[in-house]
Amino acid sequence: MEETSPSHFLLLLLLLPLSMAASDYDTFVHCLSNHSIPQNQISTIVYAPNNPSFTTILQSYIRNLRFATAATPKPLIIITPLYETHVQAAVLCSKLTGKQLKIRSGGHDYDGLSYVSAAGVPFIILDTFNLRSISLDTTTNTAWVQSGATLGELYFKIASISKTHGFPAGACSTIAVGGHLGCGGYGNMLRKYGLSVDNVLDARIVDVNGRVLNRKAMGEDLFWAVAGGGAASFAVVLSYKIRLVLVPETVTVFRVEKTLEQNATDIVYRWQFVANKTDNDLFVRLLIQPTVNKQTGKKTIRTSFISLFLGDSNRLMTVMNRDFPELGLQKQDCMEMSWIQSVLYWANFDPNNSTNVLLDRTYAAKFSKRKSDYLQTPISKVGLESIWNKMMELGKPGFVFNPYGGRMGEIPAAATPFPHRAGNIFKIQYSLNWE
Template sequence: MISSPSSYLAILILLISISLTKSASIEENFVQCLSFYSDKAAPFYASIYTPNNASFNNILNSSAQNLRYLVPSAPKPEFIFTPLTDSHVQVAVTCSKKLGIHLRVRSGGHDYEGLSYVSEIETPFIIVDLAKLRDVNVDIGDNSAWIQAGATIGEVYYRIHEKSDVHGFPAGLCTSLGVGGHITGGAYGSMMRKYGLGADNVLDAKIVDANGNILDRKSMGEEFFWAIRGGGGGSFGILLWWKIKLVPVPKTVTVFTVTKSLEQDASKIVHKWQEVAPTIDENLFMRVIIQPAASTANKTQRTITTSYNAQFLGDSEKLLQVMKESFPELGLTKQDCTETSWIKSVMYIAGYPNDTPPEVLLEGKSTFKNYFKAKSDFVREPIPETGLQGLWQRLLEEDSPLMIWNPYGGMMNNFSESDIPFPHRNGTLYKIQYLTLWQDGDKNASKHVDWIRKLYNYMTPYVSKFPREAYVNYRDLDLGMNKKNSTSFIQATSWGNMYFKDNFNRLVKIKTKVDPENVFRHEQSIPPLPVSTMQLKDKKCKRWE
């Protein structure tokens, strides 16, 4: 009797199923599953790192930004899988789903609450780290680029610069951001007032869905495509590629940083900035970095400094004219200004020294690794000077606080709140980022976290209301959390409305359609609406189909 190929396959499936015993480790089961589904031309064995591997800690720590989630007490993954191909990501999803292994996905490690590399609510878990998927293919003739999710935004900027000095892309200020997660949250940057967000300039995408299929814009449909451009990472699938639209930039870009302390009328100037920055020429992005510093008048005391850190798409002569007309209070002079190229202006805003070669962007290394807690707010009415005085007092109480105010207006006002899931548009004057940083690990963490929570409470009267808005890429678990493998729509509404406003309900409907079993989940992932228990039971029984 001659057996058919299908019977051989059935026997093979049976043998593999039998081998997946409870005594086998999660890693062994995962490897067997990968072997079964993987393309043999793309071996994966060297891409799995367990705690017993000498490289495990280096890989885990490589792109993690918040050191709070790398302390010994933080949950660690069973292993880290670093796919080498898109197909590896597909089989990782397929196998984690069939084996019931919870996965987290990391592209750049900038998640403020460590959700891409730590699971506080569900163990065991694994990390799928996209760091080896970082191709950037720029097509100047088409004014576009296909970029892989593991590339940093700095690498994207460099590859554009490599092909043209009059093209750019409006995305992040920090050059080590992984583009996969960055754009899923919106991706604001120094050209947002001119061109909108990074997510506003996405033409296409490729994503692995909950069934392990790779979908592009056409095959996923417009609703799915809408959700991934601002709906936050880790809810709908694993982003593989973005196709982005390049934007024109001038050959000459001007940058400056001017610092004013309380002794130099900082309060009055900041108060004026609130009115000016969102309405000034859209070619100018002028943020304010606020922090304590030693007083020049009395070295034993601290004061508050406000640093106006800016990028202008044009030459210094035009910039000085704009500032003289709209914001003479800052007293900007020709000596304060530096004319440079767009790529060098990006590096300036990111904090690189002026003589740093652009090639450093290819290293993809972070310049910011700290123990920190962060929060965010959006402001729709100028904070009065009395409110600012109270804010300064509270900043002086903390060891190392930092606030960054990013102006809105310009092109941001031209998008409706529902064009993409990112809703913080017309009427927003600026966004506040609050940070407190420390160096002694988790020893005194509660002290600093308590301080920033009190500061956040103090700011309540001065920021957006109903809802109090927050930026999804500045994750804040104080706003609420999902429970283990159980995302309650009612509970999630508390933080979902803050991140997405009315778009949250639409995101939930899309999640329910594309990932009803909640394969992609974390502490603040979008919840699916409940489906019948029988439907889930039927699907889970088909383990190796």
């Protein structure tokens, strides 16, 4: 018997993963065909690693470069369904072939959960970016939105037919509806209208058995889970029926910055007692970052108070002078605009730009890490000063304080899978980006 040379053995090892991948692809494609997916459709929605478009599709919705390295586990297959029947077949075929199915909509999950699996666990990505239809009905104040649609596309669609409707969701326009609503969804109208999931009325899903179910068919327990409980753990959400909310024709925004030299510690301390108790129309986010004082060259902390007020600037000034005079807000700090312009403003676009920018799915991916906490007791001034010192020492981390209260405190903790309701003053997000 002829012996296998070391070089031949090495070549065999190198080719083995490719042959296994080819086998996985062929088996999966054969299964899709058996579930009545035409071959000409299969060729346009299923991508194996040897497909020239595989890497582009994989990376196009990776928002965190921590999970775009050579060492990051890659999927065996990516499927990009065009129709609900494609999703049904993908669920059944991943089940029949014993492969883990990862559901990706916008890819904004901070730790790559929608497109990375544990080392050694073979997986398939089902990417919903083609499923992006939006159907609005302002007579009933409702909409059906497919999971692959972005928040920007939803906001754009709403504004194209109404100046007095909106939806309470995030500020980042490239986040997709599937992951956002599937895990809660918070934004700058949460004190008025709660989370995104507090405004979900129905859903269409594909369950583990490949059935398309609505709220009535799936039952209240499963509906409860897919509306805020990490939907991809229970089903593939095809679309959500949401409640549109009413917004005034004129809203007001402002951004006021204070450094330590401008009494920032005292102002932040006071913010903790005001932001969750003030008028429900007012949301004042607080950004905290280490920086350098340009005049002295010394390290300092910059605090940015960024607001959306559902009303005009005159009423806003009345509320601020009554509840938060310590900030020193002036009328000239306030900008009146339409709700959709405030969406642009909060997404860091020029509010006078065309709303077409909300349709751009391009996102500058970066290395990042995010974690969150919930505060039920205000941080003392000594505690704040300790935080400032550590931030200036490290130089990089940023904090985002999002106030709760209002509608958030009225919804029972068990009403949705998101339990952080009454008693929480604000949410802290710790953020770190690097090159």
